[in-house]
Amino acid sequence: MKEILILEDKKQTRLALIQMVKEVDSSAMIYAFAEEEKAYAVAMKKTIDLFLLDIILHPEITGDQSGADFAQNIRTIEKYTFTPIVILTSLYDPKMCMYSSVHCYRFIEKPFDREKVIDTIREAMKFQTPGKRNQNIIFHVDGLLQMVPIREIIYIQSKDHKLYITTIDDYFSIPYKSCNAILKELDCEDFVKCNRGTIVNMSYIKKVDTVNRYIYLRGCKDVLDLGSIMIKSFMHQLKK
Numbered sequence: 001m002k003e004i005l006i007l008e009d010k011k012q013t014r015l016a017l018i019q020m021v022k023e024v025d026s027s028a029m030i031y032a033f034a035e036e037e038k039a040y041a042v043a044m045k046k047t048i049d050l051f052l053l054d055i056i057l058h059p060e061i062t063g064d065q066s067g068a069d070f071a072q073n074i075r076t077i078e079k080y081t082f083t084p085i086v087i088l089t090s091l092y093d094p095k096m097c098m099y100s101s102v103h104c105y106r107f108i109e110k111p112f113d114r115e116k117v118i119d120t121i122r123e124a125m126k127f128q129t130p131g132k133r134n135q136n137i138i139f140h141v142d143g144l145l146q147m148v149p150i151r152e153i154i155y156i157q158s159k160d161h162k163l164y165i166t167t168i169d170d171y172f173s174i175p176y177k178s179c180n181a182i183l184k185e186l187d188c189e190d191f192v193k194c195n196r197g198t199i200v201n202m203s204y205i206k207k208v209d210t211v212n213r214y215i216y217l218r219g220c221k222d223v224l225d226l227g228s229i230m231i232k233s234f235m236h237q238l239k240k
Helices: 011-024 036-045 066-075 095-102 114-124 179-186 231-239
Strands: 003-007 029-033 050-054 085-089 106-109 136-141 144-149 153-159 162-167 171-175 191-195 198-201 205-209 214-217 223-225
Touching: 003 011, 003 036, 011 029, 011 050, 011 114, 029 036, 036 066, 050 066, 050 114, 066 085, 066 095, 085 114, 106 114, 136 171, 153 179, 179 191, 179 198, 191 223, 191 231, 198 223, 205 231
Parallel strands: 003 029, 003 050, 050 085, 085 106
Antiparallel strands: 136 144, 153 162, 153 198, 162 171, 191 198, 205 214, 214 223
16 A cells, blocks of 8 residues: 655645545555644654655745755655655746755646646656565465565454454455464554454554444455543554
């Protein structure tokens, strides 16, 4: 599952960009912000595959280029050395400077052509993000070794003395292991227990009904129960 970060101050443009990304990949996880502080916090916690950035985030400030500053800060983070950055802006002057300083994938001038943006997103999303390439876990399934990309696991559930693994395109069981043991093997902060026998990948959470204690997922029609004892710690992890 690709993770896309959009940083754009205008709500209408943000919504348009979200729709374009969904047209390219409906399963993509999209983080869209107007404030660079929130965007930076998510970029640090997650591993983003593509950045779509506006240069001017504070038009009320003369000469604002906070989006450019954000791009340069992102490039100082090792895991984002080669991540595609697409610049969307009406500014002309910074064009060559931005290409040389942050090695942006493409510079698209506003008002932009919708099809051009979609084509650019499609091209950029073909890149394999370093650090995600080898994040796999190996399960023993019916006497065979099955390698599964960790990021494709939606949730894991313990029942009938087995563990049932639900991924974006598969469902299988393995001999029983405790939830704590499997969490240790996953070694990924995106996974958290939502009830006594279920581990969920927070990247796939669409919404949480805290009143009825249900968790709704992306890419899966299953609805998970949120344990009454765990609700406080779970929501804390989700909001981090």
